[in-house]
Amino acid sequence: xxxxxxxxxxxxxxxxxxxxxxxxxxxxxxxxxxxxxxxxxxxxxxxxxxxxxxxxxxxxxxxxxxxxxxxxxxxxxxxxxxxxxxxxxxxxxxxxxxxxxxxxxxxxxxxxxxxxxxxxxxxxxxxxxxxxxxxxxxxxxxxxxxxxxxxxxxxxxxxxxxxxxxxxxxxxxxxxxxxxxxxxxxxxxxxxxxxxxxxxxxxxxxxxxxxxxxxxxxxxxxxxxxxxxxxxxxxxxxxxxxxxxxxxxxxxxxxxxxxxxxxxxxxxxxxxxxxxxxxxxxxxxxxxxxxxxxxxxxxxxxxxxxxxxxxxxxxxxxxxxxxxxxxxxxxxxxxxxxxxxxxxxxxxxxxxxxxxxxxxxxxxxxxxxxxxxxxxxxxxxxxxxxxxx
Amino acid sequence: xxxxxxxxxxxxxxxxxxxxxxxxxxxxxxxxxxxxxxxxxxxxxxxxxxxxxxxxxxxxxxxxxxxxxxxxxxxxxxxxxxxxxxxxxxxxxxxxxxxxxxxxxxxxxxxxxxxxxxxxxxxxxxxxxxxxxxxxxxxxxxxxxxxxxxxxxxxxxxxxxxxxxxxxxxxxxxxxxxxxxxxxxxxxxxxxxxxxxxxxxxxxxxxxxxxxxxxxxxxxxxxxxxxxxxxxxxxxxxxxxxxxxxxxxxxxxxxxxxxxxxxxxxxxxxxxxxxxxxxxxxxxxxxxxxxxxxxxxxxxxxxxxxxxxxxxxxxxxxxxxxxxxxxxxxxxxxxxxxxxxx
Numbered sequence: 001x002x003x004x005x006x007x008x009x010x011x012x013x014x015x016x017x018x019x020x021x022x023x024x025x026x027x028x029x030x031x032x033x034x035x036x037x038x039x040x041x042x043x044x045x046x047x048x049x050x051x052x053x054x055x056x057x058x059x060x061x062x063x064x065x066x067x068x069x070x071x072x073x074x075x076x077x078x079x080x081x082x083x084x085x086x087x088x089x090x091x092x093x094x095x096x097x098x099x100x101x102x103x104x105x106x107x108x109x110x111x112x113x114x115x116x117x118x119x120x121x122x123x124x125x126x127x128x129x130x131x132x133x134x135x136x137x138x139x140x141x142x143x144x145x146x147x148x149x150x151x152x153x154x155x156x157x158x159x160x161x162x163x164x165x166x167x168x169x170x171x172x173x174x175x176x177x178x179x180x181x182x183x184x185x186x187x188x189x190x191x192x193x194x195x196x197x198x199x200x201x202x203x204x205x206x207x208x209x210x211x212x213x214x215x216x217x218x219x220x221x222x223x224x225x226x227x228x229x230x231x232x233x234x235x236x237x238x239x240x241x242x243x244x245x246x247x248x249x250x251x252x253x254x255x256x257x258x259x260x261x262x263x264x265x266x267x268x269x270x271x272x273x274x275x276x277x278x279x280x281x282x283x284x285x286x287x288x289x290x291x292x293x294x295x296x297x298x299x300x301x302x303x304x305x306x307x308x309x310x311x312x313x314x315x316x317x318x319x320x321x322x323x324x325x326x327x328x329x330x331x332x333x334x335x336x337x338x339x340x341x342x343x344x345x346x347x348x349x350x351x352x353x354x355x356x357x358x359x360x361x362x363x364x365x366x367x368x369x370x371x372x373x374x375x376x377x378x379x380x381x382x383x384x385x386x387x388x389x
Numbered sequence: 390x391x392x393x394x395x396x397x398x399x400x401x402x403x404x405x406x407x408x409x410x411x412x413x414x415x416x417x418x419x420x421x422x423x424x425x426x427x428x429x430x431x432x433x434x435x436x437x438x439x440x441x442x443x444x445x446x447x448x449x450x451x452x453x454x455x456x457x458x459x460x461x462x463x464x465x466x467x468x469x470x471x472x473x474x475x476x477x478x479x480x481x482x483x484x485x486x487x488x489x490x491x492x493x494x495x496x497x498x499x500x501x502x503x504x505x506x507x508x509x510x511x512x513x514x515x516x517x518x519x520x521x522x523x524x525x526x527x528x529x530x531x532x533x534x535x536x537x538x539x540x541x542x543x544x545x546x547x548x549x550x551x552x553x554x555x556x557x558x559x560x561x562x563x564x565x566x567x568x569x570x571x572x573x574x575x576x577x578x579x580x581x582x583x584x585x586x587x588x589x590x591x592x593x594x595x596x597x598x599x600x601x602x603x604x605x606x607x608x609x610x611x612x613x614x615x616x617x618x619x620x621x622x623x624x625x626x627x628x629x630x631x632x633x634x635x636x637x638x639x640x641x642x643x644x645x646x647x648x649x650x651x652x653x654x655x656x657x658x659x660x661x662x663x664x665x666x667x668x669x670x671x672x673x674x675x676x677x678x679x680x681x682x683x684x685x686x687x688x689x690x691x692x693x694x695x696x697x698x699x700x701x702x703x704x705x706x707x708x709x710x711x712x713x714x715x716x717x718x719x720x721x722x723x724x725x726x727x728x729x730x731x
Binding site: 001278 | 393456612648652
């Protein structure tokens with residue numbers, strides 16, 4: 001075995017840094033923190049205009065001749081500067097699904113505009129009454145001539161207040177079993193029947209609840225077959241992840257350890273001199289290394305042409321559960337210092353913030369329960385335990 | 390990056406897996422428990438060149454990498470084979486350095502000398518309980534400034550100590566092990582011993598990883614078979630989810646063991662820290678897996694008749710041969726975090 005990870009984007013790092021130095025406004029990071037919106041319209045428009053969003057896409061749908069590896073290096077550099085691009089992440093996911101399953105008309109209408117940065121698409125799967133059980137969606141869509149009339153509500157439609165479209169999982173047939181009556185529609189968020197209400201979260205992110213009354217969607221923006229939505233979801237949920245890792249800064253554990261070398265404990269001696277502190281940090285470092293290796297395995301399986309479904313579930317399960325163990329230990333380790341938020345606290349309040357944002361990691365992107373089910377059934381060959389419906 | 394075994398390693402795995410499956414059956418493991426050593430298995434291992442396979446070819450060994458040795462140790466661990474393989478391989482590595490060890494090393498290769506290693510340096514003439522010492526001919530140990538090979542005068546018997554994992558444990562003291570051959574002195578001695586203990590960590594982690602894989606298999610097979618309340622107990626989510634967590638940690642342990650071996654072979658500066666990580670995590674995961682697997686057996690798991698108890702005891706015992714994990718954790722913290730104050 002060989003555990004050396006070569007940076008496949010090494011030759012682009014310098015240019016990516018130069019791009020970010022020129023275009024990324026450091027004030028955007030503060031803006032992201034105050035608004036809780038993980039999308040910056042100015043940045044997004046710029047990336048579209050410069051052809052970075054279209055890098056690697058087919059030319060007939062607006063793909064540009066920008067090297068996709070360079071574009072990925074730029075995106076990673078943007079991330080390294082503390083900015084998230086959730087608007088692009090969801091737009092890309094849906095645009096890829098459209099390329100796979102939609103009509104030519106829908107592809108031409110949506111994909112080039114998305115790659116120019118003019119169309120921003122958010123996800124509308126989760127509802128107030130359904131999350132992990134995504135196929136239980138109740139939102140109704142009824143055919144009316146060349147249009148669909150949509151009624152219902154969606155939860156956690158993050159970025160909807162900044163986007164142009166929402167990718168709605170709707171129920172078009174109530175006479176069949178729950179997986180068979182679903183259809184995906186791409187609705188415009190400026191439709192008068194759409195209402196976006198902010199939802200604020202523990203970790204500071206702003207998400208939304210969105211409500212739809214008699215929202216009209218042309219049949220040309222139906223993505224995939226009528227009642228064939230579950231098949232479309234299976235395409236949409238297998239969104240490809242890049243196989244390159246971003247250049248890593250010090251982990252939170254390493255940052256706390258560095259801080260603990262000089263920060264005094266209750267007895268006045270550096271915290272790291274306390275053997276129990278050293279032991280706890282060492283344990284957390286092992287957890288982090290294991291998480292890194294499980295991620296490495298995902299990329300290894302993908303790079304050899306495999307589908308890392310089980311490995312991805314294991315990595316997600318481990319890293320999210322480890323994150324929660326970690327913040328619990330680190331906050332206790334910091335004691336009263338962990339109470340202080342922002343610049344009042346050590347490491348600019350990183351540990352206080354980590355505690356607040358940790359709970360979501362085992363919930364979104366497939367809850368830990370769903371991940372365990374996948375591992376139990378597909379790796380261990382155990383029987384399906386939940387009711388089939 | 391390449392996370393697959395080489396073709397040679399796959400072939401090696403196949404042959405040693407077969408060897409241990411035949412020669413370390415649960416019956417043989419039970420029969421060897423009191424002594425902690427299966428002499429017939431040992432002879433087969435000698436015939437296969439395993440005790441010296443990690444020694445350089447020009448010194449008469451097999452020239453295997455640590456990554457190769459890990460493949461063997463995993464298979465030995467899978468069958469909880471009743472030989473102290475990590476200790477033997479580590480002792481062979483220590484004898485292979487200095488010229489003074491050459492005759493003994495040849496004896497190890499021929500099967501006339503059974504060596505083990507004292508992992509903790511001697512203090513006031515004793516190294517405490519040492520795995521393999523109840524059956525070994527020689528013990529390699531660090532005594533102050535000297536790396537020595539200890540042996541007993543003719544007729545001096547060693548007292549085997551009853552133990553948790555059937556590992557042929559005896560107290561090693563210079564009173565009993567009174568004859569000494571010096572292999573190295575000073576910094577060279579200390580460095581050689583520390584490096585050998587680091588090798589032992591990787592090999593023991595590998596043995597624990599093999600043990601873990603089999604403990605998981607035993608547990609998964611049992612829960613699929615055993616019925617309660619009209620269904621296989623594998624049907625219950627509490628059972629499934631605990632096994633899924635263990636399988637996930639297990640994939641991590643397996644990767645960490647191979648990474649630690651790769652780091653040693655590649656001469657990485659992280660090798661020492663990764664060896665500690667591998668031992669700590671492989672030990673913790675192996676014990677958690679064996680304990681859960683035993684638990685899912687219900688009352689049968691508590692009986693000596695079922696094999697899972699063999700795994701449960703060794704999952705804890707193998708790691709603790711080095712001492713309490715807290716010292717390892719502290720040393721790991723020093724490896725990782727010692728540096729300029731922030």
